[in-house]
Amino acid sequence: MTAEQNPAPRERDRAPKQDRSRATRQRLLEAAVACLAEHGWAGSTVAVVAERAGVSRGAAQHHFPTREDLFTAAVEYVAEERSTALRDLFPDGPADRRAVVAALVGLYTGPLFRAALHLWVAASNEDQLRARVTELEARVGRESHRIAVELLGADESRPGVRETVQGLLDMARGLGLANLLTDDTARRERVVAQWAELLEQALG
Template identity: 90%
Template structure:
């Protein structure tokens, strides 16, 4: 068999397009940044630590995110998008049982994803380079979450007190998320969630 024949019959090794590999690397870095921030906090989450956790070189990490601030702001934005997607996936048909929506909104503010965001907020309060990016991001995420809550609850914000009640729900959920950082007080949280379900039914029902 000629060399040419062997070459023609040799199996081809298909490589993922460069753009796909780049997206996959970026996603690994974002997920690693979230995990590191939740586990080690801001001080322990350097670009090198994140790159090692993601299984890529520091140079590859800096190619995607030139600065540490860029990496972690993008990571928390990624988390916010994932949380929003997860919430919408729970209620694909739009407005749902209000008690179920309250519980799902509270779940947005508990667990490692919220913990990672909180570490970033604390860091932004002390880091001048980070603060504007995080402030802008949180304002946008807050607006989007509020809009999503209004939609899923079937709330009419033209009625007196409705907007404030929905915002109060989100503030309450955030507060429960903060409390959950220190101790898992699930029993008390269940009672608070149930009470807010009753409050919303009273305010939002015609």
């Protein structure tokens, strides 16, 4: 067999190493979000995250040189995962508006929102982090709005429709905040039902 037919060991090993690297990065991101949600910014260090992910601190810093790199990447990663999951709930596009409202509210009542909130609080006091988190939140906000418009079958060329959809997302964020301290499930269900009716009237 010629050298061309038999790839060098380095080439044969490259793909498995890349797979392991991606798996390590994903474990770190998931561990970072879990730590931020459970312990807040002050209690979430690179060492704590690395331990939870089952990797060395050096390996963590290889993927994310700074703490800010790690946590902004983690929240962005899970935000993208949640957006994908939301789209997958309604693969055929626009759906029953009450179900869509409930799904959108769900984006703001899970560990991602709790983690993001801790990051926002930290960013309000740290200039370097603030710029990155502001950019991230703007991008996530635009994506959430776009998904909401698509799933609700909303026509934003009509007066007030854009503001109505944004109001829905702002309401969902408020319900997420209320849910941080107590289980707000019962009240949330009533609010979801009321908003679904309002959307039917506003969107037609």
